[in-house]
Amino acid sequence: MKDIWKHINPWIVLTNPVNYVKRPFEEFIQQQASGGLVLLVATIFALFMANSPWHDAYHHFWEIEFTFGFSNLALTQSLHHWINDGLMAVFFFVVGLELKREFLSGELADIRKAALPIAAACGGMVVPAALYALVAGSGPAAAGWGIPMATDIAFALGIVAVLGDRIPRSVAVFLTALAIVDDLGAVLVIAIFYTGDINMIPLAYVAGFFVLLWLGNLWDIQSPNFYAIVGFALWVAMLKSGVHASIAGVMIGMTIPTKPRHGHMQFLGLIDGLVERFREIEQEPGHSHDGDFQSEEQLKTLTKMEHVCHDAMSPLQRMEHVMHDWVIFGVMPIFALANAGVSLELGNLTEAILHPVAIGVTFGLFVGKPLGILLFSWLAVKMKLCKLPTGAGWREVLGVGILAGIGFTMSMFISNLAFADALLQMEAKIGIFAASILAGVIGYWFLSKGKKQQTFICIE
Numbered sequence: 001m002k003d004i005w006k007h008i009n010p011w012i013v014l015t016n017p018v019n020y021v022k023r024p025f026e027e028f029i030q031q032q033a034s035g036g037l038v039l040l041v042a043t044i045f046a047l048f049m050a051n052s053p054w055h056d057a058y059h060h061f062w063e064i065e066f067t068f069g070f071s072n073l074a075l076t077q078s079l080h081h082w083i084n085d086g087l088m089a090v091f092f093f094v095v096g097l098e099l100k101r102e103f104l105s106g107e108l109a110d111i112r113k114a115a116l117p118i119a120a121a122c123g124g125m126v127v128p129a130a131l132y133a134l135v136a137g138s139g140p141a142a143a144g145w146g147i148p149m150a151t152d153i154a155f156a157l158g159i160v161a162v163l164g165d166r167i168p169r170s171v172a173v174f175l176t177a178l179a180i181v182d183d184l185g186a187v188l189v190i191a192i193f194y195t196g197d198i199n200m201i202p203l204a205y206v207a208g209f210f211v212l213l214w215l216g217n218l219w220d221i222q223s224p225n226f227y228a229i230v231g232f233a234l235w236v237a238m239l240k241s242g243v244h245a246s247i248a249g250v251m252i253g254m255t256i257p258t259k260p261r262h263g264h265m266q267f268l269g270l271i272d273g274l275v276e277r278f279r280e281i282e283q284e285p286g287h288s289h290d291g292d293f294q295s296e297e298q299l300k301t302l303t304k305m306e307h308v309c310h311d312a313m314s315p316l317q318r319m320e321h322v323m324h325d326w327v328i329f330g331v332m333p334i335f336a337l338a339n340a341g342v343s344l345e346l347g348n349l350t351e352a353i354l355h356p357v358a359i360g361v362t363f364g365l366f367v368g369k370p371l372g373i374l375l376f377s378w379l380a381v382k383m384k385l386c387k388l389p390t391g392a393g394w395r396e397v398l399g400v401g402i403l404a405g406i407g408f409t410m411s412m413f414i415s416n417l418a419f420a421d422a423l424l425q426m427e428a429k430i431g432i433f434a435a436s437i438l439a440g441v442i443g444y445w446f447l448s449k450g451k452k453q454q455t456f457i458c459i460e
Contacts (some may be wrong), residue, residue, distance in 0.1 A: 113177075
């Protein structure tokens with residue numbers, strides 16, 4: 001059967017090329033769906049601990065202080081701060097990689113394709129922020145206007161994966177591109193509006209390390225160790241500068257090289273030569289297998305093949321592939337464990353839900369997001385800047401807008417920056433929970449009522 005498959009498989013590649021083009025995107029969607037499930041479990045656990053008899057131990061655990069470094073170079077922060085300032089920098093590093101890839105060769109590389117998600121993302125940021133400001137008014141609550149601007153791609157794409165063939169794949173691509181532009185907007189908002197007092201000397205070091213990273217890119221330095229060491233120094237300088245350290249992650253990600261060491265034809269030539277050498281070793285007089293083990297010469301050849309395959313991938317793609325799982329299944333759930341633990345006592349909950357911050361966040365995400373995305377998309381199409389996704393109509397655009405109201409991770413992150421008052425943070429997070437639940441449930445229901453898409457059966 002395996003021998004038969006070897007002959008059939010190339011024929012399937014030739015007769016179903018669309019399937020092989022779609023596969024990486026399908027795997028990405030499924031991965032996001034799994035990540036969304038892990039993130040949901042972490043959130044439920046955090047809520048359970050914060051409302052259990054162990055709530056004091058839960059909150060005290062995140063305030064344990066850790067010191068990194070020594071003497072005058074030491075950094076002492078609580079575990080909560082290490083997660084929000086350090087671990088989330090890894091999240092933003094992957095965001096930087098995704099942004100660079102999308103703008104160079106992805107859905108955002110072609111201005112005609114990028115126009116719709118960019119317009120939609122702009123509407124999905126401007127309208128929610130304005131609606132929040134209208135509801136929350138002035139005073140300390142006004143600082144939270146950036147909270148409802150964000151979209152949580154893990155939860156949103158998780159719901160898209162559950163919808164399956166009830167929506168076109170182009171809608172999922174549209175949502176992905178929109179969320180990536182949304183991430184870029186959130187990064188800019190954090191850098192410009194949620195930055196404290198600036199310390200110019202560390203900021204000068206940030207500029208120096210950033211230039212060094214760019215020179216590494218220009219000189220085609222492919223070693224991840226170079227970017228890790230210089231990037232870490234940049235992150236420490238950013239932490240000392242007053243600009244939020246998460247921005248360092250995006251800056252480092254944008255400097256990672258996109259050119260592989262071996263081009264396509266060079267890769268094929270090297271691999272063909274090594275495969276031929278492997279065959280020659282097999283046919284040499286006196287050659288014999290030692291059970292399941294390769295000979296020393298064969299092992300060296302296979303190791304060379306491994307190195308050639310490694311160098312055929314660009315550092316950017318390789319790092320994104322490796323880091324993506326760590327972020328989806330590690331960084332984001334840990335962030336949720338540390339930040340989603342909100343006390344939901346009935347009396348306090350009722351009061352918090354009616355607070356302008358909670359109402360502003362809920363309205364911004366659940367009403368402002370779909371309204372802004374639909375309005376700005378309609379304007380972009382009417383101005384003939386772009387077209388709707390293939391096989392999709394305004395119903396699907398509105399459905400995407402509703403799902404984009406799932407703010408969660410990025411919204412909680414911004415709420416920590418917007419408010420120093422723990423009470424205001426709690427009210428903002430209650431609004432985030434309420435809006436995200438409403439957006440997820442109603443977005444799923446709304447899109448599931450659409451016409452089922454035609455599917456094609458093929459052997460994989």
